[in-house]
Amino acid sequence: MDDNFGFSLTFAGESLAISTYQQNNRTGAVYIYDKSAAGDWQESQKLLASDSAFYKQFGYAIAGKENQIVIGAPNDNENGANAGAAYIFEKGLDGIWMQTKKLVASDVEAYDSFGISVSIATNIAVVGSFYDDDVLDNSGAAYVFDKTSNGNWTEVAKLKATDPKTYSGYAVSVANTEADIIVGAASINSNSTDVGAAYVYKKSTDGSWISAEKLTPEDGIAKDKFGLHVAINENRIVCGISGDDDNGPSTGSVQLFYKSSNEDWIAYEKLLACGTNGMYAAFGNGLKTW
Template identity: 30%
Template sequence: MSASKATNRVGSMFWAIVASANFVTSGQSQMYVEVDKLTASNGIADDHFGYSVSVDGGVIAVGAEQAATSKGSAYLYDVQTGQELHELYPSVARSGDRFGRAIASDGGIVAVACPYEDSDSGVDTGAVYVYDAITGDQLLRIRANDRAAGDFFGSSVALGDGLLVVGATGANGEIGAAYVFDVATGNQLAKLTPNTGAQFDRFGWSVAVDNGIAVVGARSHASNGINNSGAAYLFNAANGAQLFKLVPSDIAQSDLFGHAVAIDGGIVAVGSRRDDDLGNDSGSVYLFNASNGVFIDKLRASDGAAEERFGSAVAMHNGRLVVGAHLDDESGPTSGSAYLFDVATRTEITKLVPSDGFDGDEFGWFVDLNDDVIV
């Protein structure tokens, strides 16, 4: 459910994950069990399969941003059977484009980011490709009207209510920007920029959209003059007007608040993956009211510890919140985990750990959920 998910991590260094697989659970009466493990039929080491994931309806979408000499690819799977349905490629593919670095799905549509794609405007302008989730056919290739070199358009993507929101962390003089499109036509509707932005804010690192409100994370913004503390912004998705700037009262240096964002049912969740409440870089997630920007609560893992990066990924749907902690040592050093919360009560329901977790897996790097399925 892409309206409640975040995608990110363009323009930074990333450590290798070897054929990292997804975790699919089925929930009934708040009991969750692992039901499948998805792998690419043609996957090889260092493809980064699972770098991005999304689930909507009966289809799971998975990005593999380093496949095929970093051209990248994406895969679609049947939720019920785990069968691989399609492998997606862009109409324009070059080594280093990183197609699949961000992914979103909603209403039978899949959007796949290609943030390092070059164009007549220069290198690394970026693009987003839109596909039919059932047939795998490419429907649109979307680029910003004012595209320029180094924009990294496709740093993040989100889908919801017929809208596509795309982050571009290098745009707007390297402050960053986000763009809103009609996903049916590909027409650009608005460009989102912060009222208080500065160079290298990484505005657009994460995006989410629901019920006409777009959320954009700027994880490196110096809120209250504090370096790399971060911020998140709420916009009217239709006209681009900024509604609120979200900054927690206890924000601190290098918290990276805004690294991940989600919105669903009038609630906004913002990940702060380097918050230090339970130890250095233990991480946290903040909840806000989407209608007025008011802080609601702060969530931490019940067994949280230093260096776990809880809040690196967040996703919400129908009153449930999933949070990734990809450096948790549950099954070995940096094996990773994820946590499920009830949004209304802010209580932790369960901790998700794969049956075959191993050192360095970084399980929980990306998460999504829809109905009774968690990926």
């Protein structure tokens, strides 16, 4: 069986983390690689959930920042079938990565797939719950966790689309900084005709998260899958459009946005890949900003 090694990967400080979420009957694992003095990348550690179990899909989504990694396990069954969970690992002074927290939703329910997407900044983690039913059937949600002064992680917000739809794909992807969160909404249903969207939230002065903007492609058409993957830094947002047809069927593209002086996000460039050899390259099906 294909372990899907490389399905998700991230840098965390000087370490590279690569997931293999289908390993060992979909138990899942994440491998850590560090660069040697000679410049070679060498495996240094294998991460497993503290409550490792078959079909958990640990490593389906991973994200890193400095000496922290958050790892999604959307099929975790502790709180119901496929309710999901996410795990925080931190790198110690000895260079060893240790699990420090298991995150679950405060209103956890079976089949929500909490952990299908994850992101982390220094003191803020975001976890997508693709099939959350709070508003409409499978309309999705994203949970925000703050790191407290004693190193614990506490849920502080639950984000939902301002215009929720059934099976919209909300929270299929998430990304964040300390000040902004972006939540992608792109249906993974092959029969969906949705263009896709991405929702931006900003942190207010009182610490709460408020809806700021909904991003859509400038020339979007049905099945573009805008927002299937998203990335953000302090001044830029990147949205993948893996179903874009500009260079042929589903060759894909990437839309760039910049933050204006009044903190609006403005689309300014669309990137197309060269040498995709025609159809179904799905350019934009994986993103990172620096």
